[in-house]
C-alpha cells in the first residue's frame with residue numbers, strides 16, 4: 511500500500527473529494543451587448559474549468575480507491591473479506607479490520623515479547639545470537655506501537671533511544687558468562703554505544719576467547735560454538751546470568767516502553 515501511495519486511502523487521510531456540481535450557463539437579455547455578455551461568459555468558462563478539474567480528481571480518487579480495495583482483498587483470506595461486505599470504502603474496511611484484529615495483535619505481540627525474553631546465547635556465536643535477537647526485535651517493531659519519523663517528535667525520539675539502550679542491555683545480558691568483562695565495560699560507557707559498535711567489540715572478544723581456548727585455556731562453550739562437528743544443542747537450564755536479574759525488574763517497563771505509555 512505504501513509503495514503505491516495508497517496508505518492514505520486506508521487511514522482516511524485522503525477522503526473522497528466531494529462531487530462537483532456543473533455550473534449553469536449564464537442568462538442575459540437577447541439584446542445584451544458584448545460588454546455585458548463577455549464577463550458573464552468568462553466567469554462561466556472559468557467555473558466550467560474548475561468543475562472539470564474537480565471531476566477529474568474525483569475520478570482519479572475513485573480509481574486509486576479501487577486499487578486500494580483490490581490490494582486489500584488480495585491480501586486477505588476469503589473468510590476475512592466476507593466480513594467486509596457492505597462497507598463502501600477501503601477506509602471503512604480498514605477501520606473494521608483494525609477493530610477486529612487489534613486484540614489478537616496484542617496477544618501476538620505479547621507472545622513475541624515472551625519469545626524475546628526466553629532467548630539466550632547458549633552455544634551460538636555472538637553473530638548468530640545477534641541475528642536471532644534482531645529477527646525477534648524486527649517482529650516486535652512491526653507489531654508494536656508506531657513511532658513518528660525520526661526528528662519530527664521529541665517524545666518518539668526519546669522512546670526510540672530508550673528502546674535502543676534497552677536492547678543493548680537485553681542483548682548483553684543474555685551472553686554467556688565469559689563475556690562478563692567486555693559486557694560491564696560496554697554497559698558502564700556513557701553515552702551507551704550503539705549495538706553495532708558493541709557487536710564489533712564482542713566479535714573481537716570472542717576471537718580473543720577462542721584463541722585463548724585453542725592455546726590451552728579452558729573455554730569449552732566457545733570451542734563448542736566453533737567446532738563444526740559438535741551439534742548446537744540448547745542447554746535445558748542455563749546457569750543464571752545477569753539477565754535474569756534484568757528481566758525481573760525490566761519485565762514491566764519493557765512492555766510499557768514498547769506501548770509508549772508511562773508507568
Ligand SMILES: [Zn+2]
Nearest residue numbers: 658663665666
Ligand atoms: Zn511521536
